[in-house]
Amino acid sequence: MGNEIIQWLDNLLADVPGVGYHRKSDRRIRMDVSSETLPTLLELLRGRASYVHLSAITCVDWIKDGEFELVYHLWSYENNTLVSVHTRLPRSPGVYLSVYDIYHPAAFFERDIHEMFGLYFEGSPDMEKFILTEWDGPPPMRKDFDSEAWARRKFNFQDYQPEWLTKLEEQGGGVAVRPEDLRDKIRASEADE
Amino acid sequence: MRPENYQSKNHPPSNEYELNFGPNHPGIEGNYALQLKLHGDEIVSARADGGYLHRGFEKLMENRLWIQNIALVPRICVPDPAPMELCYSLAVEEISGFDVPQRAQWIRVLQLELSRISAHLFTFGGHAATTGMYSNMYWGVADRDILLDLFEEMTGGRVYSIYNIPGGVRRDLPEGFLDRVSSTMDYIESRLPDYDNLFFTNQVFVRRAKGAGVMNQEQALEWGVTGPNLRATGLAFDVRRDDPYLVYDQLDFEIPTEEAGDAWARTLVRRHELMQSIRIVRQVVKALPDIGGPIRCPIPNPLAWNVPAGEAYSRIESSKGETCYYVVSNGGDKPYRVHVRGPSSMHAVQVLENLVTGCRIEDVAQIMFSLDACPPEVDR
Numbered sequence: 001m002g003n004e005i006i007q008w009l010d011n012l013l014a015d016v017p018g019v020g021y022h023r024k025s026d027r028r029i030r031m032d033v034s035s036e037t038l039p040t041l042l043e044l045l046r047g048r049a050s051y052v053h054l055s056a057i058t059c060v061d062w063i064k065d066g067e068f069e070l071v072y073h074l075w076s077y078e079n080n081t082l083v084s085v086h087t088r089l090p091r092s093p094g095v096y097l098s099v100y101d102i103y104h105p106a107a108f109f110e111r112d113i114h115e116m117f118g119l120y121f122e123g124s125p126d127m128e129k130f131i132l133t134e135w136d137g138p139p140p141m142r143k144d145f146d147s148e149a150w151a152r153r154k155f156n157f158q159d160y161q162p163e164w165l166t167k168l169e170e171q172g173g174g175v176a177v178r179p180e181d182l183r184d185k186i187r188a189s190e191a192d193e
Numbered sequence: 194m195r196p197e198n199y200q201s202k203n204h205p206p207s208n209e210y211e212l213n214f215g216p217n218h219p220g221i222e223g224n225y226a227l228q229l230k231l232h233g234d235e236i237v238s239a240r241a242d243g244g245y246l247h248r249g250f251e252k253l254m255e256n257r258l259w260i261q262n263i264a265l266v267p268r269i270c271v272p273d274p275a276p277m278e279l280c281y282s283l284a285v286e287e288i289s290g291f292d293v294p295q296r297a298q299w300i301r302v303l304q305l306e307l308s309r310i311s312a313h314l315f316t317f318g319g320h321a322a323t324t325g326m327y328s329n330m331y332w333g334v335a336d337r338d339i340l341l342d343l344f345e346e347m348t349g350g351r352v353y354s355i356y357n358i359p360g361g362v363r364r365d366l367p368e369g370f371l372d373r374v375s376s377t378m379d380y381i382e383s384r385l386p387d388y389d390n391l392f393f394t395n396q397v398f399v400r401r402a403k404g405a406g407v408m409n410q411e412q413a414l415e416w417g418v419t420g421p422n423l424r425a426t427g428l429a430f431d432v433r434r435d436d437p438y439l440v441y442d443q444l445d446f447e448i449p450t451e452e453a454g455d456a457w458a459r460t461l462v463r464r465h466e467l468m469q470s471i472r473i474v475r476q477v478v479k480a481l482p483d484i485g486g487p488i489r490c491p492i493p494n495p496l497a498w499n500v501p502a503g504e505a506y507s508r509i510e511s512s513k514g515e516t517c518y519y520v521v522s523n524g525g526d527k528p529y530r531v532h533v534r535g536p537s538s539m540h541a542v543q544v545l546e547n548l549v550t551g552c553r554i555e556d557v558a559q560i561m562f563s564l565d566a567c568p569p570e571v572d573r
Contacts, residue, residue: 027436028506052414055508056534058519071519073506073534077414077428080435084506105417108542116251130542131244131572141252183258183496183526190497 009049013041027081035070035089035096042072042085042102050078054099057109059117063143066091068119072099098124116141208232214557216245222319222561223271225541225568231554239549239557241542247572254531259285260358260495262528267353269533270570272315275308276511278357281531283438284520285359287505294487297361298439303374303477304347304356305439305509306470310381311340312512313467316565320460321392323558324401329392336384339377346370361489371478378471378478385468393464402457406548406560409454416547417539420514421466422564425451425458432510446473456556456563463512463565499526513537513565535570542571 009029013019019041020032033041045051051074060069065088072085089096098121099106110121111130118139120127129135137154138145215226224245230238250269254262266281267274279301286293318333341351346367348354356363392398408418410426423430429448433441449465451458492498502524508517514536521530541564548560 053419054417055515056517056519056532058530058532060521060530071504071506073517073519075436077430077435082436082506082508103417104415104543105539108538112538130242131247133242133244140249147249147252147256186494186497 029081029083031083031085033085033087035087038070038072038085038087039097039099039102042074042099045074045083045085046102049076051076051083053077054103054105054109055082057106057113059113059119059141061091061117061141061143062088063091068094068117070096070113094119095122096120097122100124115139118142209237212554215242218558221558222566223568225566225571227545227549227557227561229549229554229557234554236549236552236554236557239546241546243542243568243571245572246569250573251531251533254528256527258496258526259498259500259528262531263358264353264355266533267355268569269573270511270513270516270535270567271352272567273308273312273512274353275304275356276509276516277533278355279305280507280509280516280518281520282357282359283507283509284505284518285500287507288503288520288522289359289500291360291490291492293361294490295440296365296481296484296486297488299477299481299484300362300366300488301357302439302441302444303474303481304344304354304362306473306477307340307343307374309470309512310467310474311337311344313463313470314340314381316463316512316562317388317392317460320402320456320559320562321398323562324398326392326395326397329388332384332388332391336381339380343370343374343377346373358489358492358495360492361487363489365488366481371481374474375478378474382468382471385464388464393461399457401556401559402460402563403453403455405456405552405556406563407453407455408544408548412547413454416544418514418544419539420510420512420536420565421462422459422514422540422544424448425462426454427452432508432515436508438507438509444473444476456559459563459565466512497526499524500528511536513567513570514540533570533573535567535573537565537567537570540564541566541568 013021018034018037022030024030053075055073055075058071062069067088068091069086069088074083074085096119098110100123107125110124111126113119114121114127115129115132116139137150140147209230209232212229212231213226214229215221216224226242228240228242229236250265253265257265262281263278266277269277314333314337318330321329344354345351347370348356408426410428413423413426427450429450431448434448446469449462449469451462500522502522504519504521506517506519508515516536517534519532520528523529545561545564545566549557552560
């Protein structure tokens with residue numbers, strides 16, 4: 001069955017230029033396409049190849065390359081294979097096409113990506129905020145957003161120093177070792193060996 | 194949204210009014226809200242309003258070591274936490290190329306199925322309570338407590354076990370544990386006739402739930418519904434059988450389906466699934482003593498653990514549907530990106546809005562519980 005699907009998909013993908021095709025395992029296929037061909041490919045996969053279930057859309061922020069990577073995970077109830085379609089697009093201006101017309105579940109994921117990464121999807125039915133309703137900062141899932149710095153700037157910290165904590169610290173208690181320090185120690189000891 | 198900031202966006206006609214259903218409402222699961230527009234007691238339109246349980250897990254995970262995230266992930270779904278930690282571990286294993294020992298895989302199946310049973314008991318209770326039958330809720334929660342005792346003995350944690358790590362499980366089963374699992378399964382099974390009499394064949398439930406929140410198979414596929422909600426529309430799809438992970442391909446179980454696609458069918462599918470889970474647990478209990486060997490493969494020092502660069506999409510069946518993790522590593526000691534795809538992100542937003550529209554106010558809570566929506570998965 002496995003080889004049949006590969007052959008059949010190969011024939012199918014002959015129609016679409018520039019599709020990078022890689023079979024990761026029995027039921028996992030990876031495809032890399034340009035952002036222009038992605039909607040066409042999805043339409044093909046849904047209409048002619050029975051990939052009717054959009055499992056998820058993931059956005060990855062590759063800040064060093066100045067690009068967003070979008071991954072569309074599609075499942076076929078007939079072939080029992082999962083196709084992950086990867087595409088990359090520039091971080092600015094951060095606009096892309098919605099695939100809501102092809103896959104209705106895309107509405108939720110596109111709304112979520114818009115909220116978290118600031119990537120706008122043209123043609124998506126609802127781009128209003130859902131989770132971060134009263135958020136006025138930059139999109140928080142971008143790699144250049146530093147949560148700690150934001151929290152320090154945004155909130156007034158209370159100086160919480162109750163008596164029991166002071167006593168504990170006098171006795172040498174409190175936070176023992178930060179994981180980072182411990183990790184550096186381990187690395188140093190491994191380097192010695 | 195804070196109440197002082199709430200303003201009606203569109204002025205409704207004089208015969209319609211708006212109602213905020215949640216976030217603190219006994220009829221809603223978790224902290225989640227529906228902004229309803231009503232005409233009399235009929236719902237004209239509904240809008241889901243999430244975010245009350247947003248804790249920023251995906252961002253937090255990017256700032257923590259691979260091993261630290263194990264303590265974080267089960268919190269994403271409170272009633273059914275085991276699939277979350279397993280799904281994360283599976284993705285990390287796939288990137289690292291770990292070969293997980295057989296014994297660990299069987300123990301994982303045991304934990305997953307026990308978790309599924311406890312989640313279903315919880316949901317029955319919730320659904321019964323929305324139709325006014327509180328006894329069933331008390332029973333469900335009390336029986337779930339017995340399973341939590343098992344989790345405590347097995348993993349050390351009652352709700353959040355933090356038991357699966359990439360490479361295997363943290364500790365082996367205690368002595369005599371399988372006997373106690375076996376007797377608990379006998380007990381739960383002996384309780385099912387009581388549940389049937391009290392709830393599943395109760396005319397109050399049957400007449401309320403039949404015909405409430407109907408969705409046909411075509412709609413379910415179009416909206417991306419998975420899990421018991423999809424099976425209640427007649428499609429026998431289960432990730433455990435059709436995209437098997439762990440040792441599910443060696444286990445013998447059936448995939449119960451119903452045709453009606455309403456609240457009654459969805460809850461009934463869960464009741465049949467509970468039987469199948471008991472069946473799987475019995476098979477695991479029978480097989481486990483013969484499967485020796487280690488409980489995890491050798492893993493690097495957890496505090497200096499660099500996962501090789503790569504990406505993986507792991508996919509498992511939780512009690513609510515298809516749970517997926519997309520994990521990207523750039524070779525560092527922390528994940529570069531983790532995307533959590535909770536099954537409820539489909540059926541708690543779009544589907545719920547669609548199903549609730551046109552029904553009456555007293556059925557809203559029932560439909561939400563029959564979908565088994567889990568808001569923390571949506572908000573993450």
